[in-house]
Amino acid sequence: MAQPTFPRIAIIGAGPGGLTLARLLQIQGYTPTIFEKEAYPNERSQGGSLDLHPDTGQLAVHRAGLDKQFQAIARYQDEGLRILDKQGTILLEDKEDAERWHPEVDRIELRAMLLTSLTPNSVQWGKALSSVQPTGDGTHTLLFEDGQSEVFDLVVGADGAWSRVRPLLSAASPEYVGQSSIELEIDDVDRQYPHIARLMGRGTILAVSGLKGLVAQRNAHGHIRVYVTLGVKEEEIAALGIDVAQPARTRAQLIALFPDWNPDLLELIRVCNDNMVIRSTYMLPIGHSWDTHPGVTLIGDAAHLMAPTGGQGVNQAMRDAVELAEALGKCSTLEEAIQMYEQSMFVRARWAAELTAEGLDKIISEDAPASTLAFFRKFIKE
Ligand SMILES: Cc1cc2nc3c(=O)[nH]c(=O)nc-3n(C[C@H](O)[C@H](O)[C@H](O)COP(=O)(O)OP(=O)(O)OC[C@H]3O[C@@H](n4cnc5c(N)ncnc54)[C@H](O)[C@@H]3O)c2cc1C
Incomplete structure (x- = not known):
């Protein structure tokens, strides 16, 4: 199929992948429509801070012409990492004067930056995709949960872990990876909890022992996100009987899971606010791929959902957007463009998934913290 002069492009999902792609396509003169199931930009807390890497996330920001806007929200000062044992002894920490190259950015601010860069009304909010159906002539019909439908020449699934576009291309489904976290939040740390601010060092701390960990990450505006991480089977998390609607009880239950840990570390649980979320970690199979299908492709988590442990997910999603936009600019047919993008993405995503x-x-293993240190020593200059 030759590339229509003005292909009708649908992007499903206004996450970092979908919004970056929309911006890059608009720069090239395309007019994609983004369909997002959330009713408005801040309907849901967008989650913690993300660090953008030079050849992926930062490259995308640059291609999107948003360097200046990014520098206004990038937190180079928070990219440090400190690894501790359960006694609170610091085992590894990047140097204070280490080169700063992968700044943190709050998801909410990244989303706002990308949204502001788009032409008004590019995103249709409150549009949850239900399924995609081939029409038979190379185009596809999007069926929405509100009963409406619309036909497009190119459908890009940027709709995350539980993509509704993916089933058209692949039978793969995310698999539980043996770790779950309870996500907690601490407000106004520098003023209210200076002892925790000191513990946090220059960004993220990782206190580990065996199959348990406390991961705490500095976000903007004195906010801290804590992930109480457990290496457990999925059913074991349910068996803990944690009910996040009962925060005081949850705090006590979580603290009881760490009986021999230094109380200074457990302060991360004791002082958290009442916003708590249980997160089970899933990944798509490493090397997930499919045969090119005309008119449909996937980017980001929809294509290669990864656990947060490699700090790769958002970076790969934004690099996908760069490569797909580039291929659409270069190729004379949509099919050729999709194939060019996918062949390169499959190789890159496999590398990131293996890492x-x-x-x-x-990181969370029977041998932690020794195994944790071995992993991070490859990246951190002490
Ligand atoms: C706890 C946690 C910590 C993480 N930490 C890091 C990190 O430090 N570094 C890193 O690189 N990555 C991290 N990740 C991964 C990162 O968040 C993802 O890889 C990244 O958000 C993927 O972007 P995306 O645009 O592909 O998908 P998403 O961010 O998931 O966005 C998908 C969008 O699609 C929308 N959507 C879903 N279904 C539909 C539908 N049916 N119809 C319409 N819209 C739909 C969603 O509402 C959402 O807005 C972390 C993930 C988690 C869970």
């Missing part, structure tokens, strides 16, 4: 899986095995 992520290695982190999963080593």
